[in-house]
Amino acid sequence: MISALFPGSFDPPTYGHLNIIERARLIFSEIHVVIAVNSAKNYLFSAQEREQMMKKIVEPWDNVYVHLCDSLIVDFAKKIGAKVLVRGIRNMADFSYEFDLSVMNKSLDSEIETVFLPTDPKYFVLKSSGIRELASLGGDISTMVPKIVAEELNKKFKD
Ligand code: ADP
Numbered sequence: 001m002i003s004a005l006f007p008g009s010f011d012p013p014t015y016g017h018l019n020i021i022e023r024a025r026l027i028f029s030e031i032h033v034v035i036a037v038n039s040a041k042n043y044l045f046s047a048q049e050r051e052q053m054m055k056k057i058v059e060p061w062d063n064v065y066v067h068l069c070d071s072l073i074v075d076f077a078k079k080i081g082a083k084v085l086v087r088g089i090r091n092m093a094d095f096s097y098e099f100d101l102s103v104m105n106k107s108l109d110s111e112i113e114t115v116f117l118p119t120d121p122k123y124f125v126l127k128s129s130g131i132r133e134l135a136s137l138g139g140d141i142s143t144m145v146p147k148i149v150a151e152e153l154n155k156k157f158k159d
Pocket of ligand 1: 005008009012014015016017018030055086087088089090094118119120123124126127128
């Protein structure tokens with residue numbers, strides 16, 4: 001029984017994130033999606049909005065839980081008894097960044113392991129920042145995010 005954490009900004013959640021959650025939940029007993037709350041970052045969606053969207057999306061999956069976190073991710077993992085951090089990898093740039101992050105997290109807590117899952121090729125170009133930009137220009141994002149996220153993005157940019 002190994003619980004895993006899937007941390008990120010999820011601003012907003014995309015089909016790329018969901019694909020990672022869907023696959024990770026079949027490998028680990030529980031997946032805790034941890035939404036970062038960082039007061040130094042400018043998010044499009046508030047922490048509560050991101051949490052609400054994510055909760056609705058993962059509702060059908062009984063072993064997936066959603067949390068907000070404003071502390072170190074390894075401390076949060078320890079607090080809830082999770083041993084693994086799951087990260088999605090789209091390309092070499094992600095790998096380079098995620099590798100450094102995993103080494104840093106390992107130095108903070110040697111008992112927590114990072115596991116990388118390569119993106120499904122269908123989703124390798126999906127990233128939250130690109131989707132925000134596309135939505136702000138009125139582009140069609142319906143194949144990139146769940147319906148509820150598309151609706152929230154359209155609401156944000158309707159003016
Ligand atoms: P960050 O704030 O680090 O950019 P995100 O919230 O965008 O994180 O994403 C959280 C995790 O999901 C990261 O490990 C990221 O690499 C992964 N991810 C994001 N988009 C995709 C995708 N299309 N396919 C696979 N993994 C993804």
